[in-house]
Structures are given as structure tokens and as C-alpha cells.
Amino acid sequence: MSALRNAAAVLRCFTAATPELSVTDIVERLGLAKSTTSWLLKLMAEEGFLEVAAASRRYRPGPLLIASGHLFRTTSSLVGAVHEFIAVVVAEVGHTGYISILDGTDVFAIRMHPGSHHLRVVTPIGLRLPAFATAVGRSLLARNSDEDVRELFQRPLPRISDQAPGTLDELLPRLATVRQAGFAEADDEGNRGVGSVAVSIADPAAREAVSACISFPLSNVSADERQAIRGRLVSGASELGRRFDDSFWTSRPMPSARVRHTAA
Template identity: 40%
Template sequence: MTILENAAHVLRCFGNDCTDLTVSEVSDRLGLPKASASRLLKTMRETGMLEEIGGTRRHRPGRMMLNIAAAYRYSSSVFGRARAVVHETSQQFGHTGYVSIRDGRSVMAVADFEGTNALRVGSAVGRRLPAEICATGRSLLARLSDDEIARLYGDEPTADRLARDLEPVRKRGYAFVSQQAMPGVDGLAVAVGDPVTGEAVSLCLVYPHNLVSDSERDDMIGTLVEGAGGIAEALGDSLLLHAAGDRAPA
């Protein structure tokens, strides 16, 4: 692999469950000799991608990454709109909300809004989850065709089951997952995209399974779908606009 590919692999390691790395950890994760891992981190420090934490020999993302993250958010036609809808919905119902993106078979929250209820689900910004097990992932995967899903998952045993799970998501326009990504936690998600840029994000609420009634869940679904629908109308997202109106969770 090139040094650029290795640098990208290092950056993908970071998240809320991995805030810093040592040379040894990079060596283990990337399967590199320690000398090569040391040279790689040195180059990443010199270019501003990483910075060393004091004299600990641990490395975290450099401040340059903040500028890159800000540029992504401000350049995205759909992110700002999704962020506003999720923030408002989270405040209305008191449950934690996310805006997430898909990277291959994984999804990752890039913005979150902590719920106001006494019992709520904590933040997961930066944490990667398998797309097929969570509401955000399924809402984004449902925007792909069956052929695209087949290419993404190949001959894996989950591919056929996933194709069946995604069909009702496409028809309803939202995904509902109960206690699959995390025990005791349910998730609701609606994905919306910009047909011009091809980017798509998922608007999601997560909440403790035992604390939400069916009627409150349906209210949250309706609010998320309505908010995402407004974004879809503004951007011309036909994939969401053409979703059927059946909103009863599977």
C-alpha cells in the first residue's frame, strides 16, 4: 500500500472509542513493522494530520482535521438541513438524535444531539457500525439498488436477508430497528440525499426500548419523515419523495 493509503487507514481508526494511538497500536492494526509505522506517524505529524499528545508518544488527529471536517459540513447541501431537522426533533421528543453517513458497509454518526430525558442513549459520534444492523445503515442502504447491494456484500450469507429487510424500508421511507445494534435500544432513521452531488445522510433518533410507547414512536416517525420530506422537496430527492405512505413499523 502507498503511504497515502496507510495514512487513510490510520485516520479511519479514530472515533469515540479510539481517541489516540501509539506506534505499536498502529503497527498491530495495519500489520506494519514498527519501524514503518513510526515513519508513517512521523510523516503524518509533519503534515499536520496528527499531533503528539505532550510527551506520551500517543497520537491524535491534528488540528488540520478540524478544518477539513468544517469544510465538509459547510460544503454539503444536505448536511446542514439534516442537522436542523434532527436537532429540532431531538428537542421535541427528548431523545438522542444523529446525522450519519455511510462508508461502504459501515455507517458513522458525524453530528449528534444529546437527548434531554433523564434516561437517554449516549453519544456515538465517530463510532463505526455495520450498516446492515442499525436503522441509519438500513435507511442509507435502502437507497441502493439490489444490484448495488449484491456488489457491496457479494456472496456473504447476510446479503439475501438484507435484500429482504430493505424492501419495506424502501416502501415506507424509513427504517426501524429494535435492539439489534445495541441491547435495550431502538432506532428510527430516514435517509435523504442530493441527486446533484450524490451525497446522502441519515436522520436518526435512538431511545431506550422500554420507555417509548407505540404512539410516541409513531409520532417520532411522522416527524422525522416530514422533516426529511421537506429536505427531499428542496433538493429534488425522488427516492424519498416516491416512498409509500405506510408508516407502521415492521
């Protein structure tokens, strides 16, 4: 594994749940030699990718990484357009909205719009979730061919819940359904007690793709509300997809006013 790949693997170890990590923590997660890990972390800190927290003496994301993340969120025209779109949907339906991206076999949110209902879903920004077991993940994975998905998931899928796909043979039909319907759904999978509806939009010119989703407590959404969420997300994604010349959307007709239920 190259130094660059090792550095990327180190950065993926930091999450909202583990914002600070020691050398030993990284060694245990990546299986690298302690001397190699210590050298790499010091080098990453010198270059601004990491910094040492004064109180704990553990490593955490550094100023260069934070600045780069802020630059991506503020300069991406796709993220900006989806941000405006999902804000409107959240205001209409009252449930929490997220913009998420795919990183390998994981997905994580880069922006959140809190809902207005007293009972609402809150998932920390940056928290990594398995892409195969989430609506946002499947909405993005469905943009790949089955061959590419098989290449991505070379290891057996972990059992997340009874509702989540447990094998590639269970996952691939769900992705086919997403490609046909234009949206993905997940109930009680990566997040227990939570339902989500998600769509994805891409900007081919910038080689970016993001997912927009609405998440809600399963106990707090009626069938009619869920139907309205599906329709609003699909119609908005279709409009944005045409704006960015996203073939996933330009190759299909404009959605009708009512989007039928499809479990994916």
C-alpha cells in the same frame, strides 16, 4: 495498497473509544509492516493529518483533519438543513437525535441533539457502528442496489445480535422494506437496549447523503410515541428530499399523516 489508501485506513482506526494510537496499535489493526507504518504515521504528522500527544507520545487526529471535519459540518447545506430539521423533531419527541454518514461498511454520527428525557440514549460522535446492524446504516444502504450491497459486503456478516441480520440474504429483504417504507428501524441490534428510527436524505448535486435518526431506550417508548416518530421523520425527510431534488423522495408520493409500522 497505495499510500493514500493506507493513510485513509489509518484515519479510520481512530474512534471516540480510541482517540490515540501507537505505531504498534496501527500495525495490529491494519497488518502493515512496522517500518511502513512508522514512516506513514510520521509523514501524516508532518502534513497535519495526525499529531503526537505530548503526554502519551501516541498519535491522534491532527489540526488539518479537525479543520476539514469542521469545514464539512459548517458548509454542507444538506447537513445544515438536516441539522435544523432533527433539532425540531428532538424538541417535539424528547429523544436523542443524530445525523450520521456512511463510510464503507460503517456508519458514524457527525452531529447529535441530546433529548430532554431523563432516560436517554447517548452515543459518542464518531463512534463507528456496523451499517448493516443499525437503522441509520440501513437507511443509507437502501439507496444502493442489491448488487452494490453485495459488492460492499464481500465478507460474511459478523453476528452482532439475534435481532440483527446475520447474512446478506437476511439483510437484502430489510433494505427492500426500507426502500418501500422510506424509513428503517432497529431494536436491540448494534446498540443493546436501544431502538432507533432513521431516514436518509441526499443532495445529488453535492453527492452527499446523510441519515437522520431518533434513538431511544426501548423500555421508555410506547407504540404511539414510536408511530409519531416515524411519521415526523418521514414527512420531514420527504420535504427535504424535494428541496434537494433527491429521487428517493421525489419518486414517491407525499407521505400520509400516519406511517404504518414496518420492521426494517
